[in-house]
Amino acid sequence: MAPPLALLLLLAAATGVPAAAQQPPPPLPMARPGCRDKCGNISIPYPFGIGPGCFIADQFQVFCNDSASPPRAFLVNTSGTYQQNSESSLVPGGVTKYPFVIDWSANPREPIELMDISLARGEVRAYGAVSSYCTKSSTSQVVKLQLTVVSPSKTSNWPFTTSMERNALVGVGVSVEARLATRMYMDWPSSDSWLYTTCTSDASDNFRKPINGSCTGNGCCQVPFAGNSIFEVPLFAVSFKPENKTRWDSDKLPCLYGMVVENGFYNFSSLDLSGYEVLSKKFPRGVPFVIDFAIIADDGYTGNGSCPAEGQKAPPGYACASSNSFCANNTYDSERYLCHCKEYYEGNPYVTNGCQDIDECKNPDLYPCHGNCKNRIGGYDCPCKRGMKGDGKAGTCKEIFPLVAQVIVGAVCAIGFVVVIFLIILLKERRKTRDFYKKNGGPILEKAKLIKLYRKKNLKKVLLDSNIIGQGFFGEVYKGFLGNEQVAIKKPKISGVLENEQFANEVIIQSQVTHKNIVRLIGCCLEVDTPMLVYEFIPKGSLHDILHDHNNNNKIALSLDLRISIAAQSADGLAYMHSKTNTEILHGDVKPANILLDDNFSPKIADFGLSRLLVRDTKHTELVIGDINYMDPTYQKEGLLTEKSDVYSFGVVLLELISRRKAVHSDTNNLLNSFREAHEKDMEGIELFDEEIAVTEDLGILKSLVELAMECLNLQVDERPTMTEVAERLFLMGRSRQQ
Numbered sequence: 001m002a003p004p005l006a007l008l009l010l011l012a013a014a015t016g017v018p019a020a021a022q023q024p025p026p027p028l029p030m031a032r033p034g035c036r037d038k039c040g041n042i043s044i045p046y047p048f049g050i051g052p053g054c055f056i057a058d059q060f061q062v063f064c065n066d067s068a069s070p071p072r073a074f075l076v077n078t079s080g081t082y083q084q085n086s087e088s089s090l091v092p093g094g095v096t097k098y099p100f101v102i103d104w105s106a107n108p109r110e111p112i113e114l115m116d117i118s119l120a121r122g123e124v125r126a127y128g129a130v131s132s133y134c135t136k137s138s139t140s141q142v143v144k145l146q147l148t149v150v151s152p153s154k155t156s157n158w159p160f161t162t163s164m165e166r167n168a169l170v171g172v173g174v175s176v177e178a179r180l181a182t183r184m185y186m187d188w189p190s191s192d193s194w195l196y197t198t199c200t201s202d203a204s205d206n207f208r209k210p211i212n213g214s215c216t217g218n219g220c221c222q223v224p225f226a227g228n229s230i231f232e233v234p235l236f237a238v239s240f241k242p243e244n245k246t247r248w249d250s251d252k253l254p255c256l257y258g259m260v261v262e263n264g265f266y267n268f269s270s271l272d273l274s275g276y277e278v279l280s281k282k283f284p285r286g287v288p289f290v291i292d293f294a295i296i297a298d299d300g301y302t303g304n305g306s307c308p309a310e311g312q313k314a315p316p317g318y319a320c321a322s323s324n325s326f327c328a329n330n331t332y333d334s335e336r337y338l339c340h341c342k343e344y345y346e347g348n349p350y351v352t353n354g355c356q357d358i359d360e361c362k363n364p365d366l367y368p369c370h371g372n373c374k375n376r377i378g379g380y381d382c383p384c385k386r387g388m389k390g391d392g393k394a395g396t397c398k399e400i401f402p403l404v405a406q407v408i409v410g411a412v413c414a415i416g417f418v419v420v421i422f423l424i425i426l427l428k429e430r431r432k433t434r435d436f437y438k439k440n441g442g443p444i445l446e447k448a449k450l451i452k453l454y455r456k457k458n459l460k461k462v463l464l465d466s467n468i469i470g471q472g473f474f475g476e477v478y479k480g481f482l483g484n485e486q487v488a489i490k491k492p493k494i495s496g497v498l499e500n501e502q503f504a505n506e507v508i509i510q511s512q513v514t515h516k517n518i519v520r521l522i523g524c525c526l527e528v529d530t531p532m533l534v535y536e537f538i539p540k541g542s543l544h545d546i547l548h549d550h551n552n553n554n555k556i557a558l559s560l561d562l563r564i565s566i567a568a569q570s571a572d573g574l575a576y577m578h579s580k581t582n583t584e585i586l587h588g589d590v591k592p593a594n595i596l597l598d599d600n601f602s603p604k605i606a607d608f609g610l611s612r613l614l615v616r617d618t619k620h621t622e623l624v625i626g627d628i629n630y631m632d633p634t635y636q637k638e639g640l641l642t643e644k645s646d647v648y649s650f651g652v653v654l655l656e657l658i659s660r661r662k663a664v665h666s667d668t669n670n671l672l673n674s675f676r677e678a679h680e681k682d683m684e685g686i687e688l689f690d691e692e693i694a695v696t697e698d699l700g701i702l703k704s705l706v707e708l709a710m711e712c713l714n715l716q717v718d719e720r721p722t723m724t725e726v727a728e729r730l731f732l733m734g735r736s737r738q739q
């Protein structure tokens with residue numbers, strides 16, 4: 001079966017009507033196809049119907065008077081469903097024989113007028129007349145009664161009964177006794193009046209004031225149908241207990257009223273008591289009362305049997321025609337049943353495709369959703385909103401992570417992030433360290449096993465600002481202890497220097513040097529851009545400091561013998577490096593600052609080659625590196641370092657040692673030139689020598705020292721003595737003095 005919506009869209013497309021999406025959904029089919037489903041604004045759903053073929057059975061036929069304004073709907077009078085009205089006059093006290101029965105056969109059967117129909121409740125609201133019993137004059141009483149028949153008899157299979165639960169019998173008046181009877185008659189209380197109500201707002205001596213809106217005995221009284229043992233009410237009429245006298249205040253309060261009315265419909269007002277037929281005129285069409293309807297199972301036209309049990313085949317003529325419908329047995333009578341749409345469907349279960357899916361999301365009052373409402377056929381989903389869990393329908397959605405947890409998670413994430421970043425940095429640092437180590441020849445030195453390779457962390461405790469003992473062009477020098485050994489660490493401040501094995505090889509060579517006048521290289525740290533060098537620590541400081549530290553008033557005394565000894569040993573160290581090692585090692589920067597003295601004033605040459613190697617290629621990248629004051633002019637000119645360059649520098653050191661004057665390289669004040677000039681004049685004046693050693697008896701040896709220095713300083717490189725010769729001559733001088 002094609003869904004009607006699709007059909008409609010198809011039709012719309014065929015006729016060229018744009019099927020606008022905003023159009024309201026088509027009304028649910030309530031009547032049979034081709035049948036009217038409304039009378040005025042009263043909905044007439046199948047099984048009720050207007051016109052032939054539009055109702056399920058004769059009892060359900062509806063007549064619509066469109067001439068009336070607004071149009072009025074009636075249940076077509078059948079043999080078992082109709083109303084009869086009667087009006088009779090009585091003479092008060094004139095009736096002696098009771099029951100006084102009205103001949104109802106003389107009155108026409110009138111159709112019951114419908115107010116509305118509810119399929120869901122299985123009920124019809126119809127209009128019933130207000131019965132009245134009025135004193136017209138002292139000699140005349142008028143009784144207006146109505147008989148309502150909804151079913152031919154209690155036992156007949158008829159779809160209608162008067163609702164027990166939804167109706168009440170109400171009496172209005174002073175001292176009224178309204179009764180429910182099965183015929184239109186007046187009687188003294190006894191026989192057939194099976195339900196009655198009494199209002200006692202009675203006589204002058206016992207007046208109880210009426211209360212507007214209250215129907216509890218003060219001029220208004222009511223009893224419910226429910227609770228009575230009779231559960232099928234095929235017919236009823238409201239009558240009154242006869243009055244055998246003229247009412248005490250009949251001018252003002254002439255009428256008594258009685259009615260069967262829907263529970264809660266009637267609101268009592270004290271105004272209803274006074275005046276002639278006031279209440280009847282207030283409700284000219286009558287007051288609503290409720291009729292239950294049902295489908296009769298085996299009446300021959302709706303099919304045999306009752307509701308099919310679950311899983312059983314529906315009998316022929318089964319009334320619940322719509323898919324997504326079900327039937328419900330009548331509580332009292334299993335041969336009567338009602339059809340209903342299944343949950344989450346609405347519409348008319350009695351017609352094909354009458355039950356349509358409800359868009360529950362449009363009715364949150366009935367179908368609560370505290371999440372994301374989503375309709376589906378036969379129900380709706382209501383998942384919790386993002387980040388929440390629970391039951392959206394029950395409104396128990398809760399944040400998956402409460403705020404505190406969110407904060408904690410956030411914090412943990414942040415910390416995690418920081419940790420990860422830290423680790424990345426650490427890893428990078430490690431890799432860098434490893435790369436440096438490799439670049440600086442670590443693997444080569446590892447294999448050589450001649451020198452200690454320090455980790456960066458090993459040196460950390462020494463490389464503190466407070467440990468700096470020297471600073472200069474090369475970088476910083478720190479002193480400190482590594483283990484039990486006191487060391488000096490040279491940390492180059494220039495980076496990006498080496499990229500080959502030269503450094504490693506140089507280190508290997510130097511680490512093999514064990515001469516007492518050479519500062520011992522203990523180890524190095526390769527895990528940095530430019531390697532750090534670890535040397536033995538020489539406590540007295542440099543010759544430069546000892547000679548020239550004038551800030552210090554207690555100038556260290558240096559005898560000539562000691563000076564010759566320092567010179568001889570220094571020369572010996574240099575000579576050893578020049579010739580006694582397998583490979584020639586040149587210093588290139590011989591100067592008092594690089595001659596360190598130990599506790600016995602024994603000199604140790606520092607800073608062989610390596611430093612120069614390390615600071616090459618920097619912004620100081622002149623080919624020639626070294627102290628200009630001590631530098632061989634030939635080396636300076638040609639850039640080629642030879643052992644004679646060291647000899648030249650040593651010559652300057654010798655002059656400095658005997659004069660205790662700084663070798664300042666300038667045109668006006670130059671130690672070298674002063675000595676040269678003096679030397680040419682055969683050292684006539686002794687003012688050039690340090691006054692501490694300038695004694696006349698030592699003048700000869702001083703002249704020899706100047707002579708040696710001048711040979712070293714010879715501008716003809718080849719004529720300079722070798723370092724070995726220099727050392728031997730100095731040792732000789734020293735020895736000659738000791739004899």
Ligand SMILES: *[C@@H]1O[C@H](CO)[C@@H](O)[C@H](O)[C@H]1NC(C)=O
Binds near residue numbers: 041042
């Ligand atoms: C039907 O129409 C009458 C009169 O126009 C109005 O009073 C009544 O409220 C309407 N009923 C419904 C259900 O619309």
Ligand SMILES: *[C@@H]1O[C@H](CO)[C@@H](O)[C@H](O)[C@H]1NC(C)=O
Binds near residue numbers: 066068
């Ligand atoms: C329909 O209602 C009009 C106006 O109330 C009335 O005159 C007419 O008799 C009614 N027709 C029927 C068939 O009851």
Ligand SMILES: *[C@@H]1O[C@H](CO)[C@@H](O)[C@H](O)[C@H]1NC(C)=O
Binds near residue numbers: 077108109110
């Ligand atoms: C309905 O009422 C009319 C008028 O009283 C009557 O002629 C007719 O027979 C009734 N129909 C039924 C089915 O009782």
Ligand SMILES: *[C@@H]1O[C@H](CO)[C@@H](O)[C@H](O)[C@H]1NC(C)=O
Binds near residue numbers: 093244
């Ligand atoms: C009604 O009242 C008259 C006179 O007051 C009396 O004769 C008669 O018996 C009373 N009838 C009943 C049924 O009580």
Ligand SMILES: *[C@@H]1O[C@H](CO)[C@@H](O)[C@H](O)[C@H]1NC(C)=O
Binds near residue numbers: 211212269270271
């Ligand atoms: C009831 O209400 C009406 C107006 O609605 C008022 O005139 C009357 O006095 C009220 N009666 C009582 C007993 O309050």
Ligand SMILES: *[C@@H]1O[C@H](CO)[C@@H](O)[C@H](O)[C@H]1NC(C)=O
Binds near residue numbers: 264265
């Ligand atoms: C009676 O009172 C209730 C509540 O105030 C109201 O809803 C209802 O319409 C009233 N009934 C009549 C017939 O006025």
Ligand SMILES: *[C@@H]1O[C@H](CO)[C@@H](O)[C@H](O)[C@H]1NC(C)=O
Binds near residue numbers: 298300303304316317
């Ligand atoms: C109802 O049942 C009776 C006998 O039990 C049978 O004769 C009749 O044909 C059935 N009616 C339908 C509509 O099935």
Ligand SMILES: *[C@@H]1O[C@H](CO)[C@@H](O)[C@H](O)[C@H]1NC(C)=O
Binds near residue numbers: 307309310328329334
């Ligand atoms: C209705 O009542 C009949 C008879 O008692 C029973 O056979 C049937 O199962 C009932 N159906 C339902 C849906 O309860």
